[in-house]
Amino acid sequence: MASKGGEGEHPSVTLFRQYLRIRTVQPEPDYGAAVAFLEERARQLSLDCQKVEVAPGRVVTVLTWPGTNPKLSSLLLNSHTDVVPVFKEHWSHDPFEAFKDAEGNIYARGSQDMKCVSIQYLEAVRRLKAAGYHFPRTIHMTFVPDEEIGGHQGMELFVHRPEFRALRAGFALDEGLANPTDAFTVFYSERSPWWVRVTSTGKPGHGSQFIEDTAAEKLHKVVSSILAFRQKEQQRLQSNPRLTLGSVTSVNLSKLEGGVAYNVVPASMSASFDFRVAPDVDLKAFEKQLHSWCGEAGEGVTFEFAQKWTEPRMTSTDDSDPWWAAFSGVFKNMNLTLEPKIFPAATDSRYLRAVGVPALGFSPMNRTPLLLHDHNERLHEDVFLRGIDIYTQLLPALASVSAAPGDG
Ligand SMILES: CSCC[C@H](NC=O)C(=O)O
Numbered sequence: 001m002a003s004k005g006g007e008g009e010h011p012s013v014t015l016f017r018q019y020l021r022i023r024t025v026q027p028e029p030d031y032g033a034a035v036a037f038l039e040e041r042a043r044q045l046s047l048d049c050q051k052v053e054v055a056p057g058r059v060v061t062v063l064t065w066p067g068t069n070p071k072l073s074s075l076l077l078n079s080h081t082d083v084v085p086v087f088k089e090h091w092s093h094d095p096f097e098a099f100k101d102a103e104g105n106i107y108a109r110g111s112q113d114m115k116c117v118s119i120q121y122l123e124a125v126r127r128l129k130a131a132g133y134h135f136p137r138t139i140h141m142t143f144v145p146d147e148e149i150g151g152h153q154g155m156e157l158f159v160h161r162p163e164f165r166a167l168r169a170g171f172a173l174d175e176g177l178a179n180p181t182d183a184f185t186v187f188y189s190e191r192s193p194w195w196v197r198v199t200s201t202g203k204p205g206h207g208s209q210f211i212e213d214t215a216a217e218k219l220h221k222v223v224s225s226i227l228a229f230r231q232k233e234q235q236r237l238q239s240n241p242r243l244t245l246g247s248v249t250s251v252n253l254s255k256l257e258g259g260v261a262y263n264v265v266p267a268s269m270s271a272s273f274d275f276r277v278a279p280d281v282d283l284k285a286f287e288k289q290l291h292s293w294c295g296e297a298g299e300g301v302t303f304e305f306a307q308k309w310t311e312p313r314m315t316s317t318d319d320s321d322p323w324w325a326a327f328s329g330v331f332k333n334m335n336l337t338l339e340p341k342i343f344p345a346a347t348d349s350r351y352l353r354a355v356g357v358p359a360l361g362f363s364p365m366n367r368t369p370l371l372l373h374d375h376n377e378r379l380h381e382d383v384f385l386r387g388i389d390i391y392t393q394l395l396p397a398l399a400s401v402s403a404a405p406g407d408g
Pocket residue numbers: 147148149150151193307345346347
């Protein structure tokens with residue numbers, strides 16, 4: 001039966017489907033089950049397993065394969081264990097059943113984002129160990145909680161812990177996105193999330209009057225200014241084929257609040273915006289721009305941040321960089337096309353880059369529609385298995401980089 005796999009199914013696919021069935025879904029992920037699954041993998045692979053509780057119930061699991069030269073910095077393979085919620089009624093199969101159709105598509109929340117990558121790391125390491133390989137650099141696999149809600153009780157805390165420093169990470173891989181073409185995408189930077197709530201205050205009164213200086217009129221002005229900026233950035237993207245979503249700034253108006261009754265003019269109203277600021281933007285100047293938009297709307301218009309990332313970083317994609325040379329060299333050898341881009345949303349890579357660990361976002365999915373966070377998220381088993389082949393080439397190359405900045 002197609003949905004059960006079983007006979008004839010590749011054991012790596014079976015393991016992937018087992019992991020997909022663990023309900024690590026926000027807002028109440030079953031992290032206990034995920035950690036137990038990972039501990040069992042460590043046991044099976046004879047890997048050292050460390051658990052670091054960065055906040056109550058928020059455990060980072062670290063599986064380690066020691067290298068032969070302890071002087072060298074390590075390779076860190078990161079993945080998050082949580083997944084985003086589902087609208088079950090819009091799915092053709094239970095999102096936590098890991099149903100496989102007759103063609104080999106595996107339907108599950110997390111199949112692309114990013115339980116595939118966790119299992120691909122583990123299976124690549126298993127294969128390499130079984131073949132008797134040893135590499136100079138230590139490989140650490142970190143499995144972190146809460147990425148989907150910003151990583152504030154996950155990677156953001158972990159990078160400041162002594163246990164993280166003790167890993168001596170020299171370079172990291174983290175998540176990327178599916179590419180519908182033959183090519184693979186790699187992300188060397190990401191946009192900064194700025195979540196901004198604009199509050200407008202004004203004169204209240206009876207809804208039948210032409211009240212002067214209302215909160216709504218001033219909020220409308222700010223909304224217009226910001227949506228005009230949105231249109232300008234969208235046009236800039238559409239008119240230049242060299243630009244991608246990650247290289248311009250986007251914004252969406254995602255919440256409007258205020259008011260109590262039709263005939264009561266409210267004294268306060270607010271609008272919330274999700275800005276994703278391109279990494280080449282002058283952030284001080286951009287904040288000034290926000291102040292001007294509010295100021296131009298009139299008195300009593302202010303804003304506050306719910307998220308404000310101010311440390312965008314670029315990981316080198318220059319051939320003179322030893323990590324990039326090793327990473328991109330594998331794709332050349334395998335005759336695969338690589339498209340370097342800026343990640344449009346936010347990942348845990350930003351915390352790694354901010355503490356000086358260069359990171360690339362890569363999920364080996366080509367010929368795959370972008371379905372993360374979407375209904376019917378799925379991945380074809382052949383694409384998944386090909387991803388293990390790719391990591392089986394990538395890990396030896398990266399764990400054998402001879403000299404890199406930061407080596408002891
Ligand atoms: C700013 S914290 C939110 C992080 C989230 N990451 C994945 O979707 C995102 O919206 O990009």
